[in-house]
Amino acid sequence: MEISDKMTIKVSSINEYLYCPLKLYLRNHLELEEIENEQTFENKNYNKILSQLNNDFRDILRRNLMNVNKDMSAAQISETLFNDVPYLLKKSLENYEFTDDNDKNLLFNELEKDLKVENTILALKIHRILIKTKKDARQIVEMIFPPSLQSYLMRDKSLEISGNIDKIEIVNGKYYPISRKLKNPPIRGVWDSDALEIAAYGLLIEREFDTEVMVGFVDYERLGDRRPVVIDSDLREGLFIVIDAIREIINLGDLPEVNINPKKCEKCSYMEICNQNLDFS
Ligand code: SF4
Structure with missing residues (x-):
């Protein structure tokens, strides 16, 4: 059947x-029709933009990870990984219409803050792997982004x-x-x-x-x-x-x-x- x-x-x-x-x-x-719950402008757009950003964000992390080495501190790794992420965020927000710049700035700050948290957690993880193993950046890329x-x-x-x-x-x-x-x-x-x-x-x-x-x-x-x-x-x-x-x-x-x-x-x-x-x- x-x-x-x-x-x-x-x-x-x-x-x-x-x-x-x-x-x-x-x-x-x-x-x-599903009636959208009352949400703030930022909340509605936050989820949408974040899910669309996800793959590009990971591509940048994967690329930047190749520039990381075992002599770096966790803070330096974090900074290296985050390179170009604010630019990606800025370009992504250009695809949306905002009633005023304040909405746009609020959303940018909130998204940047959350991506930074994720970035910092990843940097700590990479730092630990570099200290505890002999893996190089390429091997870590394969491990973290299979x-x-x-x-x-x-x-x-x-x-x-x-x-x-x-x-x-x-x-x-x-x-x-x-x-x-x-x-x-x-x-x-x-x-x-x-x-x-x-x-x-x-x-x-x-x-x-x-x-x-x-x-x-x-x-x-x-x-x-x-x-x-x-x-x-x-x-x-x-x-x-x-x-x-x-x-x-x-x-x-x-x-x-x-x-x-x-x-x-x-x-x-x-x-x-x-x-x-x-x-x-
Ligand atoms: S969650 Fe409550 S309001 Fe919604 S469909 Fe179920 S019973 Fe009705």
Whole structure:
């Protein structure tokens, strides 16, 4: 049987489902446009620009890393790595329209500050590697920026799942799904929705490349924090339960049970609709 797009569950639905199953239902069946939450101009643009900057930022780091050597201090490495990053940022912001220069400057400063944090963490890591090992800059580039596939679309007919993964890193013939997140991580580990997303991408990679995927990573980029996800049998089982529940909502049109969580509802674009039809008291 040919699998239609409607039957294929997108990996991104997992996040929506865990946020609120009813929200997933409403968006899929009532033909409602997602109303953007009230966000400041800087916040809306921050996320968009940062995700677009990401690859170019990494290209600059990779290039500048070749100029680093073991006689440098961590501060000197940091300065070397950051060379040209402000210029990249300035050029990127030229692609956006701002109502006034103040907005533009605020956004520039915020983005620069966050990229500097990531840059400093990387510089410390490189400094430690240079001191503790005999690796040269080229070897460190290979270690920190392994061969990877960026923004790779996968679709599996038997699993009926599809998704566009941020990155797949390939190290010593092993494939690692990588998800980039701009939100903050939990105190320990990763958010449940992020773990399930990694598991779903792990399964897709296994089918796509005929390999086994046991571990993936979530990069919480604002903190420069990479956290592992072990794709064990419990996580795989949990993923199939969630995918089945999503399928019932999206493809069969089953109305999910509602567990009202005021904190989530406050930020939800369907608050008004739910408010009129559900008891929020
Ligand atoms: S307002 Fe609350 S209950 Fe309604 S869809 Fe949003 S999160 Fe779900």
